[in-house]
Amino acid sequence: MMQPNRLGNSSIRFSQIASAIVLLCFSAVASAQSYRVLLSNDDGIESPRLHALQAALSQLQDVEVVVSAPNVNQSGSSQSSIGSITVDNFEQDGRFFGYAVHGRPADAVRFGIKELGKDQPFDIVVSGINRGANVGDVSHLSGTVGAAMEGLYHGLPAIAVSEDPDSENTAITAKFTADLVDRYRRLGAPSGTMISINVPAGPLKGVAVRPMGDSYLQTGSYEAVEQNGKSTEYERIRLIVNSENPTTDTYAYQQGYISVTPLKFDWTDFEMLDEVESWNLQID
Numbered sequence: 001m002m003q004p005n006r007l008g009n010s011s012i013r014f015s016q017i018a019s020a021i022v023l024l025c026f027s028a029v030a031s032a033q034s035y036r037v038l039l040s041n042d043d044g045i046e047s048p049r050l051h052a053l054q055a056a057l058s059q060l061q062d063v064e065v066v067v068s069a070p071n072v073n074q075s076g077s078s079q080s081s082i083g084s085i086t087v088d089n090f091e092q093d094g095r096f097f098g099y100a101v102h103g104r105p106a107d108a109v110r111f112g113i114k115e116l117g118k119d120q121p122f123d124i125v126v127s128g129i130n131r132g133a134n135v136g137d138v139s140h141l142s143g144t145v146g147a148a149m150e151g152l153y154h155g156l157p158a159i160a161v162s163e164d165p166d167s168e169n170t171a172i173t174a175k176f177t178a179d180l181v182d183r184y185r186r187l188g189a190p191s192g193t194m195i196s197i198n199v200p201a202g203p204l205k206g207v208a209v210r211p212m213g214d215s216y217l218q219t220g221s222y223e224a225v226e227q228n229g230k231s232t233e234y235e236r237i238r239l240i241v242n243s244e245n246p247t248t249d250t251y252a253y254q255q256g257y258i259s260v261t262p263l264k265f266d267w268t269d270f271e272m273l274d275e276v277e278s279w280n281l282q283i284d
Helices: 006-032 048-058 105-116 136-141 143-153 170-187 249-254 270-277
Strands: 035-040 063-070 087-092 095-101 124-131 158-163 194-199 206-209 217-228 231-240 257-263
Touching (some): 035 170, 048 095, 048 170, 063 105, 063 170, 105 143, 143 158, 143 194, 249 257
Parallel strands (some): 035 124, 063 095, 124 158, 158 194
Antiparallel strands (some): 087 095, 217 231
């Protein structure tokens, strides 16, 4: 009677074990190499636009999305911050969705980078989708832009994305942003630059890369609405102004184009440096 080939069986078992180890190692390396996206906003973690962007980003290959956003609306916060923060685990439809930070948008991003990313650093910060445009000078006031700038402050590339409050283009906005993130993943991201995307309502004419300019959202006046003793409550009356400068992001946005604007953290007016130096300012 033929004896079993013990060496052959052992070789087969060893080969199977070795293959399993290789697959496990490959899976671990692939997981470690996932492109990590820290997603935030300023409208709050319950914003449907944030959820739409999270869904679009999560469909990208080799991308991991972690949400760290304010627990409530923090619009107009710019890059302001508070001291200590409380963080809640936020669930959507019975499943964990992200971290709700009791603080400003910049706090949510900072918490994400320093705490959630301390073991596995993030590759990029994405902020949005904001309900309302952040073109031109309005960008300086925006919590959406402020959240992205906080990422830039910590050395990460960042994207801020906003759209018209009445827009029905949210799916397009989310896909457009996800495509840019995927480009960064494949080809690398620009260093020290934040990209601001603004998508108007209605039919889209195309994409316009423009510098920031104009102030479409302005304060017309203040109207007293209630007086109590020595205190008076005033309501700000805001005006929407149409841009007449075709070179700006505001004009492109108002004309139906997706405006794309690269922004830097440095606000220095380099053209004025020599002029100010010539003033020969002294300490008395």
